Structures are given as structure tokens and as C-alpha cells.
Amino acid sequence: MAELERFAFGRERPEGDELGLHRSLHTGYALDEELRAAGTAGGWVTALLCGLLESGRITGAVVTGFSREEPWRPEAFIARTPEEIRAAAQSKYALTPQNLALLDARQEDRLAVVALPCQVAGIRKAQAVGARLPQIELLVGLYCLSNFLIDATVYIIEGVFGVSMEEVSRVAYREGEFPGNFRVVTRRGVQRDLAYPEAKQHLRMYRPYRCTVCYDWSAELADISVGDLWSDPSREAYSSIVVRSVKGEETAVWAAAEGLIHLESLEAALVTDNPGFRYKKRGNAVTIREARRHRLPTPTYPDNSMLPTRGRYDEEGVRPNT
Numbered sequence: 281m282a283e284l285e286r287f288a289f290g291r292e293r294p295e296g297d298e299l300g301l302h303r304s305l306h307t308g309y310a311l312d313e314e315l316r317a318a319g320t321a322g323g324w325v326t327a328l329l330c331g332l333l334e335s336g337r338i339t340g341a342v343v344t345g346f347s348r349e350e351p352w353r354p355e356a357f358i359a360r361t362p363e364e365i366r367a368a369a370q371s372k373y374a375l376t377p378q379n380l381a382l383l384d385a386r387q388e389d390r391l392a393v394v395a396l397p398c399q400v401a402g403i404r405k406a407q408a409v410g411a412r413l414p415q416i417e418l419l420v421g422l423y424c425l426s427n428f429l430i431d432a433t434v435y436i437i438e439g440v441f442g443v444s445m446e447e448v449s450r451v452a453y454r455e456g457e458f459p460g461n462f463r464v465v466t467r468r469g470v471q472r473d474l475a476y477p478e479a480k481q482h483l484r485m486y487r488p489y490r491c492t493v494c495y496d497w498s499a500e501l502a503d504i505s506v507g508d509l510w511s512d513p514s515r516e517a518y519s520s521i522v523v524r525s526v527k528g529e530e531t532a533v534w535a536a537a538e539g540l541i542h543l544e545s546l547e548a549a550l551v552t553d554n555p556g557f558r559y560k561k562r563g564n565a566v567t568i569r570e571a572r573r574h575r576l577p578t579p580t581y582p583d584n585s586m587l588p589t590r591g592r593y594d595e596e597g598v599r600p601n602t
């Protein structure tokens with residue numbers, strides 16, 4: 281991690297820093313009301329990407345939409361028009377290989393990439409070893425508590441709604457008023473909704489092992505990291521934003537000046553007061569320690585010295601995640 285931090289930011293984090301290197305913390309939303317409503321939280325990511333594309337700062341963005349053949353299966357691809365970026369707004373809670381989308385890049389491309397923390401780390405590693413990659417202008421990381429096998433999506437559609445997969449014409453995971461609904465629309469136009477907090481209870485049964493030993497919640501190697509702002513109920517449909525690199529800072533300031541996004545400062549406590557932060561930095565920390573004790577595979581980050589001590593777990597009443 282230290283090596284990758286030096287590569288991405290030219291310095292390493294101070295000891296005990298759990299949010300990762302950053303230049304500023306914010307909350308915000310898309311100033312275009314339609315984009316804000318279409319987004320997962322404040323539509324901040326989608327507004328930023330549309331602005332970057334329309335201004336010619338990028339030629340495309342790796343985003344996650346749905347497969348044409350199987351409209352319930354999330355799929356990463358390079359969006360080359362603002363319409364494609366808009367259509368790919370909202371979180372998809374199923375594993376997708378962002379690196380395969382990069383294979384479709386053209387020689388002249390300058391891309392923004394939206395990816396989860398593990399994928400951001402993979403891209404940084406590939407950049408650091410000089411792998412052949414397209415030119416990446418901006419790496420936007422999403423906060424991530426966990427992702428889920430595609431079987432979770434299939435289970436909710438078939439098992440909970442009783443809809444056959446052949447009947448599905450559209451799926452969304454966070455549609456409607458914040459925090460949104462898991463929504464299925466059938467070919468006959470029948471719509472079925474399950475509130476996101478309830479859908480999450482089904483999704484969590486399909487968490488891959490890798491996510492239970494993952495310690496990076498806020499995409500600590502991204503240029504800009506974005507998540508939901510769960511900490512302040514008075515600010516619904518706001519995104520939570522960690523600006524990490526010089527490039528990230530320059531881009532966010534530019535987008536605010538262009539009137540694309542709203543950006544205001546946020547205290548660190550309101551970023552970390554998020555179930556995902558506690559899940560990873562406390563609960564998963566226990567799982568990682570136990571997995572290593574039993575010689576099960578774990579990522580190299582964090583090294584054991586970064587894990588909070590047992591005394592601190594006891595003080596904070598920390599228990600392993602279930």
C-alpha cells in the first residue's frame with residue numbers, strides 16, 4: 281500500500297490514518313435536478329463524468345450498465361456519450377470486471393474510470409509496473425462495504441418476486457426516492473419494488489469471501505472517492521466525497537466552477553460515520569486477523585501492524601461481521 285501511495289500521491293499516509301491520503305472532504309450533488317434524481321446518492325459522479333465528456337476533457341468513461349442480451353446482468357463498458365453515462369447512473373450490486381472494459385479502449389482515448397476500491401488498487405498496481413493501459417485521466421473510486429455474486433440478483437428476482445429471468449426487461453438496485461428500491465420491470469410492464477434496506481438483507485447472503493477480508497472501504501488509491509452520505513439524515517440525496525490527488529482536486533474545483541456540481545466541505549467524522557467504514561475497519565479487521573491466524577488467503581493490505589489492537593476492539597465493543 282505504501283508503495284502504491286507513493287506512486288499515486290508522491291507520499292505515504294501518516295500512521296493511524298484510516299481514511300487514506302486526501303486533500304479535502306466534501307458533500308455535494310449534481311446541480312442538474314434530473315441527474316440528481318437519477319443517481320444513487322446525489323448523482324455527483326454522473327454529473328462530473330457528463331461534464332468531463334462534454335468539455336472534451338475525456339473521450340469516454342468506464343461505467344457500469346446492464347447487458348443487452350441479459351437485461352438483469354450488470355456490465356462494465358466504455359460510455360462515449362452523455363446519454364450512455366446518464367443511463368449507467370446508480371450502483372449495481374453485482375461483481376463486474378471493469379478491467380475487461382478497458383480492452384475496448386481506442387488508441388486516442390483519454391478515459392475516466394469508475395471502479396470499486398479493489399479495482400482501483402488493481403489499476404494502480406498495473407500503472408505502477410508499467411503495464412500497457414489506456415490513458416486514464418481520472419480514477420473515481422466508490423466507497424464499498426461489499427459486493428455480491430450475481431446469484432443475489434437472480435435470487436431476489438426469482439425467489440423473492442417470483443419473476444422468471446426470461447420475463448425481465450429492466451432491473452435497478454437503487455431506483456426512486458433515496459435510498460431507493462431494488463426494482464424489476466417485466467416485459468409485460470409489471471413493476472416490482474423492494475426497499476433497498478430490505479434488498480440488502482438478501483444481497484448479503486451472497487457476499488464473496490474476498491469481500492469479508494477487504495480493508496479498503498473508501499477507495500484509498502483513487503483520485504476522488506465517492507459514496508452515500510448516511511451520516512446526516514437532513515441531507516438526503518447528497519454524495520460524500522474524498523478528494524485525494526492534485527488531479528482530483530483540480531477536477532472537482534473545475535466542475536464546481538462550471539456549475540455542474542454542488543461542493544461543500546465536510547468534517548471527517550461525517551465521512552467515517554458510515555456503516556461501510558465500521559464494517560471494514562472494525563468488523564473485517566477481526567476477520568482478517570482470524571483468517572491470517574488460520575492461514576487463509578488475505579490481501580497484503582493491511583499489514584498486521586495496521587490492524588487495530590485487541591484492546592481497542594474491546595474498548596469500542598467491536599465484534600466480527602456476520
Ligand SMILES: Cc1cc2nc3c(=O)[nH]c(=O)nc-3n(C[C@H](O)[C@H](O)[C@H](O)COP(=O)(O)OP(=O)(O)OC[C@H]3O[C@@H](n4cnc5c(N)ncnc54)[C@H](O)[C@@H]3O)c2cc1C
Nearest residue numbers: 319320321322323324325326344370372424425507508556
Ligand atoms: C458494490 C457497491 C458497494 C457500495 N458500498 C457503499 C458503502 O458501503 N457506503 C457508501 O457510502 N457507498 C457505497 N457505495 C457507493 C454508493 O452506492 C454510490 O455509488 C455513491 O454514493 C455514488 O453516488 P452518486 O449518486 O454520486 O453516483 P451515480 O451518479 O449514481 O454514479 C455511480 C457510478 O458508479 C458506476 N457503478 C455502478 N455500479 C458499479 C459497480 N458495481 N462497479 C463500478 N462502478 C459502478 C455507475 O455506472 C456510475 O457511473 C457502493 C457502491 C457499490 C457499487
Ligand code: SF4
Nearest residue numbers: 398424426427491494
Ligand atoms: S468489498 Fe473490497 S473486494 Fe469486495 S468488491 Fe468491495 S472493494 Fe472489492
